[in-house]
Amino acid sequence: MTARASPARYDAKLALPLAAFFAVFFLAPLAILVFVSLHTDPSMTALGLTQYAKFLLDPFSLSVLAGTLWVGVEVTALCLLLGFPLAWAYVRAPRWAQVAMIWVILLPLLTSVVVRTFAWIVILGRQGIVNATLLELGVVDGPLRLLYTEGGMVVALAQVQMPLMVLPLITALSRLDPNLLDASAALGAGYWRTFFKVVLPLTIPGIVAGCLLTYAAAITAFITQTLIGGGQLLYMPMYLYQQASTLNNWPFAAAISIIFLVAVLLAVSLFNSLGRLSKGHAQA
Template sequence: MDTSAAPKSGSLTRWPLLRAATPAGRYGPSLTLVLLMPLIVLFSIGFLYPIGRLVIMSFGDAAPGLVQYRRILATPLYLGVLSRTISTAAIVTVLSLTLGYPVALAMARARGRAALVIAAAVLIPLWTSVLVRSYAWIVLLQRSGLVNAFLVDSGLTAAPLKLLYTDGAVILAMTHVLMPFMILPVTNALRSIPPDYARAARSLGAGSFATFMRIVLPLSLPGVFAGCVMCFILAIGFYITPALVGGPEAMTMATLIAQQTTVVLDWPFAAALSTILLLVTLTCVVVFRRALSVSKGIHSVT
């Protein structure tokens, strides 16, 4: 049978009739736009419109201008809350990476029952409500809680310590809540690394530490950056855990915004605070993306 007239793979451009028969050739970009239209409408109504209204409200209706922003910059209390929020989010991100990377490495390399146990230890807390986990830390850290009871009974302290309603309690509870968001992206990046790379490095004389530093860690950086972005963004806008575990003494931007909207009822000022928090979040995302691109460029050269 003569097969010279049959179209070859990837040669639809030579056969206009076949190209027109395909959905992409028949409808073109209009079909893609129609399919994306529900998502675009939902994104516009659920995100762009509220954010736009928030920014407009921050400039004030009665006296439009930068009055609310000048108030934030001129008050040390608000700048201190913003600084505490950013520093707390940074510390939580670093702790989540430090504690979560070994777990992710073990989760990526484990097989069989060990892999199931590690996955359950990571995912079950993620499926538990943040409110429940925050109350669990209150039970542990209060003056009559398990931690203080252990310290007093063992003779390490003469009286119960103030562990609850402190910055340390907020950092500890937030790290526990956000650590799965660091572990899962890093685990996915580690599993995507071919094992032949590590075997090749060891066959060339590299030890375990050198293999990790030169092969495993650089190739897992996309997962590390993704986990850092998620942890930092979630931490910078966390509300439930700082409100319950930290109290009024460890106020963050989220609790301050809630106070302005529900107690003081100063919506323009709350909108200005939210806009500043949004700008900080977008800046951090841009910095993380830039750092990831620079890291990829460095490792591609080396």
């Protein structure tokens, strides 16, 4: 027993450098951020909660927060919808095809997010691929406005964040024992029934992990949000950038960050518990 216990003690100590790193470079700045947010004026002379009141009592600010959280939901749903079949196809594909597929899946991670986003400007522009094709086919009379719209931005974000969804799904799906599917089929279940009763419940951890990663990345994606969303679609990252950089109003910017942080943590833990609930349901 003692032999088994001692590695555990080593493990804890080994994490100390990382813990110290986090304390200095994450917790300390976070504490400063909270402190800054507790000032009533931009020149930081008096303490108070006015910045929080200013945000939480303002319907416009709250709508920016809700809009940002909702964009995350849209992007995550789209990623899951498109990513699951892709991960499924990957797991089923022969070895050589898997090599090609993983390359395609990882490629977005290997290019800079700015480059990926600029590609979407070219795709969604008035003379872009989408509009050119639609005009050619006679589906529309004039070019559609796709760039600088929320729809265009959600699609671009989904592509940019896709690897974060697909990789955990692949891991979860490759752990799935193929015998279970055969067993389900042998017992008379159709494809869909097998999918909902066997595949989905067993891959819940992968789905939860993928969704959390995609969600967090999508709502904080400042570059893609501003390049594809433009200057009049306002989301939380742009809102706090505006306050901090253009207006030098650090306390309000800090309060926005804290509120955003708390809101995201709430959304994430809500999702986590949903995942846990459905897991329980699957086992029942």
